[in-house]
Amino acid sequence: MTAVTVDAVEEVGTRTVALELRTPDGFDAEPGQFLLVRATVDGVEETGYYTLSSPDTEGTMEITVEYVPEGTLAPWLAERTPGDEIEIEGPFGDVRYTGDGPAVVLAEGPGIGPAVGIAERARGAGHDATVIFWGEDPPHRDRLDALDADGATVLVVGSLDEAVDTLVGAAEATVYVFGFESFVRDAKTVAEAAGVADVRAESFGPR
Structure with missing residues (x-):
């Protein structure tokens, strides 16, 4: 796992936020790939997969999180503030766009x-x-x-x-x-x- 810092959290829709994360050294991914996010919520380890929603990962990268009140990890992520850290693994996935063609x-x-x-x-x-x-x-x-x-x-x-x-x-x-x-x-x-x-x-x- 790699700890990354939350740079910004923005509400981008109904029960949906975008988390801007500081890209760790040596990390590279293409839009369409996804991350595994891990956190301990109320004493229980939770994991979830979130697809990158930024066009690149230069400096920062973004994931979009849709949540419901009865959820666990997603509402926890929506409550993060700048400076918090979350743990990620990845990137994963063969579905990716590299900038080649329409x-x-x-x-x-x-x-x-x-x-x-x-x-x-x-x-x-x-x-x-x-x-x-x-x-x-x-x-x-x-x-x-x-x-x-x-x-x-x-x-x-x-x-x-x-x-x-x-x-x-x-x-x-x-x-x-x-x-x-x-x-x-x-x-x-x-x-x-x-x-x-x-x-x-x-x-x-x-x-």
């Missing part, structure tokens, strides 16, 4: 974190980027608005069927999916029906 990301819930990180990395490298969020009132609204202003495509949809035309028109892009099991399954089905050959998905488990 990217389309379908996301729900906390999956919006890696979605904005990937889109920001793509736009920073001069590539097209599309974020498709399933649901209402997505977290990271400010970053989504900034991406939209920078030329990215940002769609908030109530049905994944609304994403079909966009997916059909993104034949040259790599498509990423981040969310819980049922969403990942449905998003992959829609993407494949739209003719997408390369779908890279990360499931957060059952909801």
Whole structure:
């Protein structure tokens, strides 16, 4: 385990915060990869996996945490303050974006974190980027608005069927999916029906 310092905690949506963490020496990761976070909460050791939501890890990196009051680790993380330390392992995961080519990301819930990180990395490298969020009132609204202003495509949809035309028109892009099991399954089905050959998905488990 590696202890990292919390630099900032920001509320970015309903019961959702972004933790900016100081990047330890020698650490490197790409948006889409995830960390194992470990903490002792009320005397019990808790662990959880959180996907990076920053476009890079230079100096600092970010994870997005969605929590419910009856949770354990996630509410504890949401209560951290600058200067606190948390323990991490990683990075883990083969789903990553390295800045090579256009990217389309379908996301729900906390999956919006890696979605904005990937889109920001793509736009920073001069590539097209599309974020498709399933649901209402997505977290990271400010970053989504900034991406939209920078030329990215940002769609908030109530049905994944609304994403079909966009997916059909993104034949040259790599498509990423981040969310819980049922969403990942449905998003992959829609993407494949739209003719997408390369779908890279990360499931957060059952909801």
